[in-house]
Ligand code: ADP
């Protein structure tokens with residue numbers, strides 16, 4: 001695809017839980033190859049926004065477009081094969097399966113075999129292809145040397161990389177990363193930032209949430225700031241850092 005083409009658009013997204021408006025009319029768009037960070041204090045509505053974009057929960061209002069096609073209200077299993085997938089704040093791995101098998105589970109999103117069939121190894125040909133795709137993805141994140149280890153032998157940082165590998169193996173081109181830097185040491189964060197920048201240069205599009213301002217500001221092309229469900233600012237890292245509304249939201253200034 002062409003770099004710079006709009007791949008994701010969110011218009012007026014709204015979600016209430018009881019009387020609480022968790023996401024109150026949020027709009028933003030992403031172009032191919034961009035890294036957009038979604039930041040804001042705890043409870044601002046960042047994870048809910050993720051859940052609305054991936055289809056995990058239906059919005060009460062607003063629309064989501066993927067590659068120009070409206071996907072509002074579609075469930076994750078219909079949205080993921082179109083090229084959008086996510087990682088979780090706490091990695092969702094199968095601890096007793098190997099690193100390679102965990103990465104291969106990502107491929108169920110793009111094969112005709114179901115998740116369980118891939119898990120049980122019922123589709124031989126699909127399985128071979130899945131393992132080769134998974135191995136390539138492990139190489140991309142630098143985990144190929146640990147392919148045959150059990151997933152629970154990995155450090156927290158390696159488990160995050162494995163989640164990203166599984167996402168790459170799934171064929172997703174738009175990667176939603178919920179706190180990818182959480183629990184990582186400084187060196188691991190630098191490696192993560194290097195990996196994510198490389199992916200964006202290759203044409204992956206990244207939407208990420210993280211609390212680490214150094215990581216976010218060093219990584220993101222653009223930043224959307226949320227507070228109490230609303231978008232209060234959007235701009236380059238420099239622009240939002242200077243924005244008085246943002247400083248007030250974070251520091252009570
Ligand atoms: P963030 O990720 O920015 O910390 P969240 O999107 O998780 O914020 O939450 C936004 C608000 O919505 C919070 O007040 C949170 O308590 C509330 N919330 C989130 N998910 C639910 C839910 N499933 N049921 C009820 N309230 C929720």
Ligand code: MG
Pocket residue numbers: 046047048
């Ligand atoms: Mg959250």
